Amino acid sequence: MVKVGILGASGYTGLELIRILLNHPHIKIAVITSEKYSGAKISDVFPSFKGHLDLKYEALSPEEVSKKCDFVFSALPHKASMSVVPPLLKAGKKVVDLSADFRLKSPATYKDWYKEEHKTPELLNSAVYGIPELKRERIKSANLVANPGCYPTSVILALAPLLKENIIDTDSIIVDSKSGVTGAGRKVEEALLFAECNDNFKAYNIASHRHTPEMEQEISEVAKKAVKITFTPHLLPVNRGILSTIYCSPLNKNLASEDILKIYEDFYKGERFVRILGIGKSPQTHYLLGSNYCDIGFQIDKRTGKIIIVSAIDNLVKGASGQAVQNMNIMLGFKEDTALEGVGIFP
Amino acid sequence: MVKVGILGASGYTGLELIRILLNHPHIKIAVITSEKYSGAKISDVFPSFKGHLDLKYEALSPEEVSKKCDFVFSALPHKASMSVVPPLLKAGKKVVDLSADFRLKSPATYKDWYKEEHKTPELLNSAVYGIPELKRERIKSANLVANPGCYPTSVILALAPLLKENIIDTDSIIVDSKSGVTGAGRKVEEALLFAECNDNFKAYNIASHRHTPEMEQEISEVAKKAVKITFTPHLLPVNRGILSTIYCSPLNKNLASEDILKIYEDFYKGERFVRILGIGKSPQTHYLLGSNYCDIGFQIDKRTGKIIIVSAIDNLVKGASGQAVQNMNIMLGFKEDTALEGVGIFP
Amino acid sequence: MVKVGILGASGYTGLELIRILLNHPHIKIAVITSEKYSGAKISDVFPSFKGHLDLKYEALSPEEVSKKCDFVFSALPHKASMSVVPPLLKAGKKVVDLSADFRLKSPATYKDWYKEEHKTPELLNSAVYGIPELKRERIKSANLVANPGCYPTSVILALAPLLKENIIDTDSIIVDSKSGVTGAGRKVEEALLFAECNDNFKAYNIASHRHTPEMEQEISEVAKKAVKITFTPHLLPVNRGILSTIYCSPLNKNLASEDILKIYEDFYKGERFVRILGIGKSPQTHYLLGSNYCDIGFQIDKRTGKIIIVSAIDNLVKGASGQAVQNMNIMLGFKEDTALEGVGIFP
């Protein structure tokens, strides 16, 4: 049994890690940290775990965590992780970090978007951006995996096959994404109150969302050229789910739907967690909530020539904690879908 | 008092017409029709009207309606309206039709999208597409106003100023719209059940939604050239509200936000129901639910050069019944905002 | 025009007062206070008011308010109101207070439930508990009206007719109430976050909710004897609406539904805002959202003999700001339904 620690285990991604890992036959949750609930039994704070986990929350101490754990998930906020992860690595632990702190290769880009100097830029190159469908081999040997953001997971998986095959105009990409409220984390803010989100819909952080640079970094790597995207996130009145609608122009106007379908099916052949829906089919979030799937559909608008790709994930699973466990499974040599076998909950 | 008839008065737009007209000091609702509830008192079927309206639903007879009414709203479905409206016009009644039957100028386009021959093509040219901010003068003297679709209202109002000033590339327009469930009407279909829509989000009718040709017709008229758009509608788990996120490229890369703001403010100067939010502000549906407003914000993505426009309406008010009453007010010479004065309900 | 001040005008009841008063032909909103938004234009903070109200929020100063206003609504929290209202009364202003501070006649009961000594107990007797259907005459001449709580409004109106006619066992009353989230106010608390309330349902403050003593005070007055109730509030995942299901035993087992219907209809004869549904009919919140109605239905369980009464209100309208305006209309001699004429918004 691998002893695992979860840092920041009272936020939504931390709780989801626990939910998933409780199904894992080779894992024992050894430490959960939370400054807010330090000293309290998790099953008292979150009664869903009654009968399953009776650990007490601890205040975070990297030394204590290193002593008790073999493997660590950090579900701490941006900027907190970059101080906590290095001592864990030094102590020889493997780490999946769910924050943005180790996703960007360039410290300058990090500073541009996160408005703070990176504290451990030397780790950025060895950290692997943890999207298994693209980087499985590098993840296998990584000590530090930077778990992708939720929006980027839905966008990178949707665009990678087309960019790899070089069939779309890389200047034409527009990404219109919609996310459930848990994507913002368990922050106690007015804008996240029930009565402010329910029955409401809005765009936010237009042309300025921090997930933009990591999307561009990864799809540029696939495209082998610098690619920029126009990205607009929106807030859906649901707990979970991201759906991204992506627009781009084919380089060849005669490209057929069948060509595109083949590109997707070839690219994701054998992939357990990416499902390519048939031509003219489009994903719905309620068919994958609670599961680790990314469902992808697409269409060609015959009137305008545009390709419209729609991808959907559960932001807390494939968009965060599920993908983190998938990464851990790869890093530790377990079967990749261990603890991630289930289908979505519908309805 | 003008005696008004409402055909199809048990659907969501019919009910909303009643709600609004009950506040109208110069209107008396004289006839309400519904095949399904014929013979029943509306306040027994919909107790919201108890104490306000005790009319009985009648089966639809154009002759009866003509006898009892001076003015008629048809909230019948597509294809039904085109048979019912002509006798009303012949009887000298003014009509606002909320279906799609008289929106398109070209019978061929109608057949392409609605899969049926138009029965009264001779009426298409005299019918006025009823978007008052663009066609107020023509509405004043019209006998038949084709009330715009909900998506088109949100899109045409957002694009018209930029197209009129000829500052955007008309080949670059992408419209990503999201609508509440009432946009589909009160149809008893599996896909509209609570458990299918709640906690769910999806795109639908990608590249094939029937609101596309009327948007293109109207914005082409403004642009004075044929304009095509890529349009993707989505279904939001809310009762009311449409938010459209629109992407386009400026012709002049040096265009400033201030220039765009001025264009919008000039275009909508004096307009009671279009509110231009300041630079960097973006609308939210919950600030206008129940009201007749269209709120519009925009942004320039400095990294990609794209203009991102966001517009929001209540699909049942400015997107249907509110705009219909606004049109009636214009046709009958009433103050344009009569019965439409209120602010949105928040939260 | 009566100049009105609204204290605490950035909470949900404050905002709802503004929404309603903007429709009032004899009222001018002269002052709005908010510590949090002091200095900001309300239409910048809440864009629903753009085009309707351009006042700036002010920090609360009773002197300033007294200078600028003839009539004051206090939508401040419990405990804050009791310090602010007395100087306004001294300055000769009429006040409707929406907090709980002046609802209870007994300072000892206040202390028991609110855990604080009342600061101005001398005002408690002259304050009128503002439920117009029971106390219209006293409200007419009151200077201070204590606006009822939301749950109590739904419960007192449902029970008063039966208690007045002395037909139920006063030891048998059980009240099971369910409220939308705005009932808790615009508090920034974890338990009110979207992701905590959505898809969830719970009871809270079982046997200890602070609305209990005011319900008991008022129904005891009607019953002319001390009545206690068992009261359980629950939190609904909706923005607005309260539905109370009330159980009691008839004193006479032969009591017929028709007898009860007659009692309700007689009691509420001529009342504009209480609608008694027929035998076997039961209210639904969506038929009155946004309106000032209280809808009441009832049933006798023939198998167990229990009477089951169901009442519904919009907690922000009849349960708070609508009733406050109704009280103001009575105090100032306006038609009682001025600005409260509209029907509910459905759907």
Add this chain to the structure above:
Amino acid sequence: MVKVGILGASGYTGLELIRILLNHPHIKIAVITSEKYSGAKISDVFPSFKGHLDLKYEALSPEEVSKKCDFVFSALPHKASMSVVPPLLKAGKKVVDLSADFRLKSPATYKDWYKEEHKTPELLNSAVYGIPELKRERIKSANLVANPGCYPTSVILALAPLLKENIIDTDSIIVDSKSGVTGAGRKVEEALLFAECNDNFKAYNIASHRHTPEMEQEISEVAKKAVKITFTPHLLPVNRGILSTIYCSPLNKNLASEDILKIYEDFYKGERFVRILGIGKSPQTHYLLGSNYCDIGFQIDKRTGKIIIVSAIDNLVKGASGQAVQNMNIMLGFKEDTALEGVGIFP
């Protein structure tokens, strides 16, 4: 591997059976029936199953089912099951029936509530009402288990300990239950449309809901006397979850909370799926959605003496398909929680 058939596999309980059974190591789903989707692959109709189950729906033929299956779940509607189950039993299959057809022991009571003569009354006595915490031994040897209704599960589990210990007045029981919309099944009815349920709350079938007689039958058996209850169901705007608030009077006014807690803890000692929350704690549905738990809390109202019990379940899991699998596990000798191990999904 036991070959299992699921009749009515396109309704919500049928789909939930599949979701759960896909996690079962000893089960193979061999037949799924649906008249509506006969011939279609389930993964085409419900893409959640893509990659997990590629069976085609079949029209229902008891002979075919008997040939292909060892064990059958009938998720057919009331009245349909009683014709289909007998031939399966005759063919030697074990059956869990999720309809109401075999729950009531008395054919007369069945006729009273379901308005139809029972077709196979001779089976009623051998059918076991499948609530494992009360009838585990009888379930072990049963060939036909009548799976309890969703409301009854939440109510019987909450009341049984107190009735067995004979500490409450059996004439005092009032049950106020609230259910998510999936409780009504996947019926295509106006009242179940999204726009009719969302933002709404109502009571329905007051004093006449068909789950009443099965609750009374089972709690009377525990109490060893005839017990009647007053039962009011309500419709919550959520997909899943039932919360029942139950009121009763203790026979001994000096009964302490500690006494009640001990009764519950003793009664449910060792039970895997009933969680007794501590004194003063109350369940919330979101802590058990997707899991097979029934969470129970209680309180004594010191002012009125009433005991208030609150119980919560997921209506599709412990209230239907989860409990059905629990029953199957018992009937087939598997570990009782096989395929039911997971914690709830929060949020």
